Amino acid sequence: MIRGIKGVKDIPPSQIPKWSVVEKTAHQLAQGYGFKEIRIPIFEPTELYIRSIGGATDIVEKEMYTFLDRDGSSLTLRPEGTAGVVRSFIEHNLINEPTCKKLYYIGPMFRHERPQAGRFRQFHQFGVEMVGTTNPYADIEVISLLWRFFSSLELPGLTLEVNSLGESSDRQVYKENLVTFLNPKIEQLCGNCRRRIDTNPLRVLDCKVPQCRTATEDAPKLTDFLSQTSKDHFNQVLTGLDTLSIPYNLNSRLVRGLDYYSMTTFEVSCSSLGAQNAIGAGGRYDGLFETLGGKSTPAIGFAIGLERVLLALPESMIPHPKPWVFVAGFGPLGSQAGFSMMDTLRSIGITANTDHNASSLKSLLKSADRLSAPFVLILGDDEVSQHHAILRNMQTKAQEIIPLSTASFTLKDRLSG
RNA sequence: GUGGGUGUAGCUCAGUUGGUUAGAGCGCCGGGUUGUGGACCCGGAGGUCGCGGGUUCAAUUCCCGUCACUCACCCCA
Structure with a gap:
């Protein structure tokens, strides 16, 4: 008997009604916010992901499905959607297309992780990208769509956390301060974090190991290093969320695992999910276009894990079958x-x-x-x-x-x- | 990659302190006569007890290995 691949699941007919509601809601809401659907390839040149996600991240270091094409070039099954959308955007100069500044996608992603509840090797994401504006209203609109998607589906126990990573120059100064703070405490940190001091010191703050938590309790806060522009931007985003009555918690330790994020970042977690409780997350990535060889172009987006949405979806959201x-x-x-x-x-x-x-x-x-x-x-x-x-x-x-x-x-x- | 749990019928699970033909519920098939489903009654099919090795007169049961599933760490959506 030939079995399916570990962590790669069939979606049987009995599950389709759930998927249909979730996908339908995604299409309707995204389009209702003025986003157009884009369909990008499932595999891309490996280089795309190394440069966008960051060579020192777990995704690139150990989770990508990478293989050689017949001509020897390295290809990779997409581990996330933003890189492909940005590549497409640059390649086709979509910045000149007025209808292409707000894009969304739904489809499978691939990461070689050990499967567990809410985590698979092939999983599905719904994501949006808003390109070409630094206006805080863009941030608010994206977060509003994220939040509305979850509330339309009536998912219980949601928490939205927001933070600002500042501009890259802010982060540079902060990083130096943080490393100076961490170095004397290196003995108290876990092995992972000792390595992170060099590769990605911000992630030390995100570590869940208790010793690391206590060691970094008095660490300098990124918020204190934000430029006036960054502060103003973040405050406008928060005011906007208040205006729209979207509840949030400030979390100065919220650091995303992909290198391309800057300024506003956010994450929604769901208490009914168990260990893998991050159900949707995103942020600004104003530097990514340049990193990938395009013109400097600001952008912001999010990605939502659909399997996790399905796990949290109440029975009452499943529609009754049509009479026949x-x-x-x-x-x-x-x-x-x-x-x-x-x-x-x-x-x-x-x-x-x-x-x-x-x-x-x-x-x-x-x-x-x-x-x-x-x-x-x-x-x-x-x-x-x-x-x-x-x-x-x-x-x-x-x-x-x-x-x-x-x-x-x-x-x-x-x-x- | 690391750790824990589990692996017996299509599904959910009992069970065997090692001993002839391994059980239940649900599901499936047939029957309860001639043109009316679900309930009930009766009958039936279906299992190399994950796989390999070891101990033993004897292993589904004990031991080792292996694989699979699962949960957690890690990481992420």
Whole structure:
């Protein structure tokens, strides 16, 4: 038997209704905010991700699915969406397209991690990118869409945390101060963090190891190193969130794991999720375009993990199936008539189905029951010769005799009621 | 990559202090006669007890290894 790949899941028919609500909500809300959908490739040159995400990050160091193409060039299955969108943006000069400054995507991402609850090797993200403006209103709009997506789906136990990483010059000064603070305390830090002092000192603040927490309690705060411009920007974002009544917590330790973030960053976590509780996150990445060889262009976006959204999705959000009719044609005349009736129904948009393995009325009804058909159209030889059919409501057991000539219209009426 | 838990029927799980034909519930198939589903009753199919090795007269049960699943660390959405 050939098994599927570890951490790569099938989505069985029973799960599709959940996915449909979530995807539909994503499309409708994103478009309602003026975002246009973009579909980018599932694999890209490896270099794209190394340069955008950062060579010292876990994603690049140990989680990418990287392989050689036949010509020897290195390709990578996308571990996230922003890099590809920005690459596409630069490559096609989308900055000149007025309709392309707000883009969204939905699709699979790939990271070689050890699977656990809410974490898979192939997982799906819904993300948006707003390109070309430094205006704080852009930040607010993006966070508002993120928050509205979750509240439309009625996910319980959400917390929004926000922080500002400042401009890269702010961060440079801060980093030096932080390293000076950390170096004397190096003995108290975990092995991971000792390494981080050189590679990415900001992440030390994000460490969950208790000793690291206590060691960094009095660490200098990034907020104190922000330039006036950064401070003003961040304050306007916070004021905007207040105006829109979006609840948030300030978290000066919130550091994103991808190197390209700057200024505003945010993360939504969900208390009903267990260990992997980050359900959506994002921030500004004003430097990424330049990093990838484009013109300096500010941008902000987020990504949401759809599997995690599904885990937290309340049962009540799953829509009831549309009413449909099971056609039970039996006997030489009945099965003929049933078959053409089914086609007539489908031609006017009524969902109709039957079971070709059932031939007696009993077995047909049994099959209809198992498919939880709300209505069954009974068509035996007797009915055909009398030019009518029996419409059975499976829930109430009520049956009515309807003329064959107008059956499809009667059906349409009954199903919509 | 590290650690814990689990692996018995299609599914959820009992069980065997090592001993002839391994159980339940649900599901599935058939029957309870002739054209009416779900309930009930009766019957039936279905398992190399994850795989490999070891100990033993004897292993599904004990030991070792391995693989898979799962949760957590880490990291992230």
